[in-house]
Amino acid sequence: MKLHQLSIFSENKPGHVVEPCRLLAREGIDIRALSLADTQRFGILRMIVSDWQKAKALLETSGAVVKVTEVLAVEVPDRPGGLADVLGVLEGSGINIEYMYAFPFVRGEKAVLIFRFDKPDAAVTHLAQHGVNVLGEGILDTVAG
Amino acid sequence: MNIATLTENRMAAFQPPSAPDYLPPAILRELQFSRLKAILTRAWDCVPLFRARLRERNLAPSHLASLEDIAELPFTTKTDLRDTYPFGLFASPMQDIVRLHASSGTTGKPIVVAYTQRDVDVWTSVMVRCFSACGLHQGDIVQNAYGYGLFTGGLGAHYGAEGLGATVIPISGGNTDRQIMIMKDFGVTAICCTPSYFLHLAERALQLGVNLRDLPLRAGIFGAEPWTDSLRRRLEDLAGIQAFDIYGLSEVIGPGVAIECPYHNGLHIFEDHFYPEVVDPESGQSLPEGEEGELVLTTLSKEAMPMIRYRTRDITALIPGPCPCGRSLRRMRRIARRTDDMLIVRGVNIFPSQVEAALLTIEGTMPHYQILLTRQHGLDQMEVQVEVTAETFSDRIGAMEELNQKIADALEHVLGIRVEVLLVEPHTIQRSEGKARRVIDRRSES
Numbered sequence: 001m002k003l004h005q006l007s008i009f010s011e012n013k014p015g016h017v018v019e020p021c022r023l024l025a026r027e028g029i030d031i032r033a034l035s036l037a038d039t040q041r042f043g044i045l046r047m048i049v050s051d052w053q054k055a056k057a058l059l060e061t062s063g064a065v066v067k068v069t070e071v072l073a074v075e076v077p078d079r080p081g082g083l084a085d086v087l088g089v090l091e092g093s094g095i096n097i098e099y100m101y102a103f104p105f106v107r108g109e110k111a112v113l114i115f116r117f118d119k120p121d122a123a124v125t126h127l128a129q130h131g132v133n134v135l136g137e138g139i140l141d142t143v144a145g
Numbered sequence: 146m147n148i149a150t151l152t153e154n155r156m157a158a159f160q161p162p163s164a165p166d167y168l169p170p171a172i173l174r175e176l177q178f179s180r181l182k183a184i185l186t187r188a189w190d191c192v193p194l195f196r197a198r199l200r201e202r203n204l205a206p207s208h209l210a211s212l213e214d215i216a217e218l219p220f221t222t223k224t225d226l227r228d229t230y231p232f233g234l235f236a237s238p239m240q241d242i243v244r245l246h247a248s249s250g251t252t253g254k255p256i257v258v259a260y261t262q263r264d265v266d267v268w269t270s271v272m273v274r275c276f277s278a279c280g281l282h283q284g285d286i287v288q289n290a291y292g293y294g295l296f297t298g299g300l301g302a303h304y305g306a307e308g309l310g311a312t313v314i315p316i317s318g319g320n321t322d323r324q325i326m327i328m329k330d331f332g333v334t335a336i337c338c339t340p341s342y343f344l345h346l347a348e349r350a351l352q353l354g355v356n357l358r359d360l361p362l363r364a365g366i367f368g369a370e371p372w373t374d375s376l377r378r379r380l381e382d383l384a385g386i387q388a389f390d391i392y393g394l395s396e397v398i399g400p401g402v403a404i405e406c407p408y409h410n411g412l413h414i415f416e417d418h419f420y421p422e423v424v425d426p427e428s429g430q431s432l433p434e435g436e437e438g439e440l441v442l443t444t445l446s447k448e449a450m451p452m453i454r455y456r457t458r459d460i461t462a463l464i465p466g467p468c469p470c471g472r473s474l475r476r477m478r479r480i481a482r483r484t485d486d487m488l489i490v491r492g493v494n495i496f497p498s499q500v501e502a503a504l505l506t507i508e509g510t511m512p513h514y515q516i517l518l519t520r521q522h523g524l525d526q527m528e529v530q531v532e533v534t535a536e537t538f539s540d541r542i543g544a545m546e547e548l549n550q551k552i553a554d555a556l557e558h559v560l561g562i563r564v565e566v567l568l569v570e571p572h573t574i575q576r577s578e579g580k581a582r583r584v585i586d587r588r589s590e591s
Contacts, residue, residue, distance in 0.1 A: 007540035009533045011570050037542050041549075042568050046540055060352065063572040065538045098541055116540065 001124045001134045002070040004052040005114070009065055010036075010043040017045055023062055029055050032140055033114055035101035048073075048103070048114060050140055070120045073103055075133035078111045086113075089130040095123050103139070112139065162270060162308075163277045165417045166472040173473060177420055178212045180445035185209060185218070188451045191236035194229060195221075195453060215420065215443060216431045220454045226256040226396060235259050237449040247295045248395050258297075258395050259449035265304070267446055271401035271415045272305020278406045278413065278472075279364050279389045281335055283310035288328055290338035290346075291369070292318040297399030298369050302337040305401065311335075318342065321576075325350045332361045340367040340376055340388075341581035344511065347383040348572075358385035366391050368400055370581060371459075371480050371498050375505035376512055377409075390479050396455055397442050403477060411464045411476030418446050421477065422454070423463055426484050434465040439484055440477065458484040488584065490518065491525045493562050497583040500529055503559040507551055509536025513574045520588040528565040529556060532574055 010016045017036060024031060030050040037044045049055045052068070059066045076082045090097070096118045103112035112135065117123040127134050168176070185206040188195035198219040199205060208214070226234060231254075235242065243262050247255040260268065281287065287306040291298030299317055306313045314331060316324060318338070324346055327333070336343065343365055350357050362384060368391035377388045392412050393400035402419050403412035414421045419442050423432045426439040440457045444450075460483060464476040482496040489495070501512040510531065517528040529552070537548055545568065553566045575582070 005540070007538075009538050009545075009568070009570055011568075011573075016570070039542060039546065042545065044540055044542060044545065063352075063570075065533055065535045065571045067535075067538050067540050069540045 001072065001136050002120055003048055003073055003114070003137060003139070005046055005048055005069045005071040005116070006052055006056055006059070007044050007046045007067040007069060008059060010045050012038060012040065012042050017043070020045065020059055020062070020064060023058055024049065024055055027054065027058055029058075032105075033101065033103045035099075035114075037099065046101070048140070069116060072115045072117065072120060072123055072127070073135040073139050074113050074115055074127065075110045075135060076113050078109050082111070083113070086127075086132055089127065089132055090123075093122075093126050095119050095126060105139075161277075162273045165415075166274060166278070166413065166474055168417065168473055170473050173416060174212060176417055177445060180417075181212065181215060181420065181443065182206060182209055184443070184445055184447070184451045185453065187236055187448070188453055192234055192451070194225065194234060195451075212420075215422065215454065218443075218454050220429065220441065220456050221452055222456045223256065223396070223458070227254060230254045231257040232259070234450055236451055237261050242449050244300075246297045246300075246395055246399065255295075256396065258399075261448040264398070264447055264449050267418055268301060268398050268401060269304040269308040271398070271418060272301055273308040274415060275366070275391055275401055275404040276305055276309045276311065276335075278404045278470075279335070279366055279387075280407060281306075281309060281311055281364060285309075285311040285334045286314065286331055287311045288314045288316055288324070288331075288333045288336045290316055290318055290324060290336060290342065291400075297393070297395045298337075301393070301399040301401055302366070306337075321346055321349045322353065325353060325355055328357075328362060329355055329360055334361050335364040335366065336362065337366045337391075339369045339577070339581065340372040340380060341370060341512075341577060343367060343380055343384075344376070344513070345576040347380065348511070357383065362386055364389065366404075368392060371482055371486070373481055373498055373502050373505065374479070375502055379505065379512075392459075392477075392480060394442075394457060394459075397444055397452055397457075398447065402442065405479075406468060406470040406472060408468055408470050410468065411478050413468065413470075413472050413474040413476050416474050418444065420445055421463065421475065423461065423477075424456075426460070432462075434463045434475075437462040437478075440480075460484060488516070488518065488527075488586070490527045490564075491562060493560065495527070495560055495562075499559045500556065500583075503555040504531060504552065506555050507537075507548075509534055510552070513576075514583070515574050516584045518584065518586045518588050525588060526565065527562075528567055530567045530569050530574060532571050533568050534571060 031047050033048040035046045056066050076086050098116040100115045189206050241261050242259045244260040247257045289302045291302050293299030365386045365388045380388050389405045391400050391404050393402040403414040405412050422441040423438040424441050432438045440459045440461050442455050444452045459480045461477040461480050481498040504510045504512050511534050513532045515530045519526045549566050557563050
């Protein structure tokens with residue numbers, strides 16, 4: 001149920017994000033979801049890609065330091081209050097969200113969000129118990145339509 | 146027969162090349178004194194600058210009554226070498242000189258050093274003794290990654306390893322991927338290079354999927370730049386080797402002035418050829434054993450270019466007492482800094498080695514750093530750029546900010562002033578194949 005997210009460190013300078021993206025593009029790897037967290041002095045580029053192992057190897061050979069983190073793709077009803085409901089489920093669970101960002105493909109009436117939890121395994125169980133749908137790697141085959 | 150010939154004969158009676166390492170101290174002192182008198186006479190006879198300097202002080206070689214009198218002789222400095230560029234300090238005519246080396250002159254002219262055949266032989270013999278002290282012998286395969294050329298490192302280590310009877314791979318510096326391939330394919334057992342280059346090589350090997358710990362490599366002979374004990378542990382751990390610090394300088398002979406033994410508690414100085422003193426860098430006063438100051442060396446046997454009380458600018462102390470290895474050669478503490486490395490930032494004295502030591506206190510950090518000095522609104526700004534590593538990198542912004550903070554705290558603790566820390570992408574700080582360039586000073590530009 002968990003996805004592998006790749007993160008790479010990036011200096012906050014022009015052109016520093018485009019290089020890894022180009023590298024993956026050349027090798028036919030799709031970036032399915034992406035978030036760039038930045039501070040004044042550096043940034044962290046996080047990605048969900050079509051083939052994370054190959055992407056990791058490519059990025060590492062290019063000299064980047066790649067961190068693999070387990071994240072969850074969580075289905076959220078695409079209506080006002082949808083996200084609030086999902087977050088409500090987590091309240092009081094002792095599971096914290098480190099960060100989250102949108103997965104840019106919508107499945108019918110549902111939106112998909114990527115969550116980085118401090119306890120991903122506990123989160124999978126907890127969300128399932130409360131009827132929240134956590135998507136598996138199949139989500140990566142979703143094609144933008 | 147005079148004392149000099151007598152002691153030389155006594156020396157020759159010892160067989161193994163490392164035998165002079167174990168001379169009884171009394172004989173060693175006697176040998177040093179006779180050689181000192183001879184070298185001073187040679188300097189007086191053949192080098193106008195030395196004669197003039199001695200005359201200024203109403204001194205002559207015949208005034209030398211004991212080894213301790215050396216403290217009355219005038220110093221020689223790097224400036225003297227520059228002022229007499231290129232050949233002004235040579236004591237041999239060119240027909241007796243078989244080799245010239247030169248330093249990389251970062252400012253202006255380089256300095257030039259000369260060797261007679263006998264000087265080359267002495268140099269080889271001290272390098273053989275260095276390699277022996279590191280436990281190398283015939284059958285070892287030595288990858289010599291010091292630069293070959295005008296720099297003394299390459300040829301010095303080359304002749305020494307050959308003289309030992311080891312197999313030398315004269316690969317010189319650079320082309321790291323090929324270095325790793327050859328190290329692996331040829332079953333290299335020892336490597337000679339700068340510590341910063343070896344760190345780069347070990348990291349690159351990991352990237353290429355080569356674990357140096359699995360290779361036959363067992364010794365690293367690292368020198369030509371100051372480094373710390375923490376870096377030694379890091380290198381030993383990374384590569385599964387024993388790391389030996391080697392010391393030398395072109396002005397005196399090149400590498401091979403001093404070497405660590407397997408006890409790694411200071412470097413044994415080949416005192417039968419290089420007489421060490423430690424002086425106060427400000428006053429020039431001799432300091433007793435154990436006290437830290439500037440190392441001053443006098444060459445006791447160099448023919449082509451004798452050096453009388455040469456100011457090395459390297460900061461060390463002579464270590465009192467004998468070493469458990471049994472060598473009677475005195476030891477000096479490893480050099481972690483040089484008087485001319487010192488940066489003055491906002492009135493505070495800072496040595497790059499302090500930055501290295503601070504970085505190594507943080508788990509997972511590698512000492513790949515660069516110091517950038519600028520001046521803003523008339524005030525010195527120091528920025529330390531540190532590479533992010535696989536161990537220190539996190540996908541959480543908070544964790545990276547904590548790391549930044551931790552490094553800034555560690556630096557403040559060691560340096561005494563707050564400096565800016567900039568985390569940079571891995572492998573972006575330029576790797577040097579020789580001596581690492583740690584400091585970029587742009588203060589005069591602003």
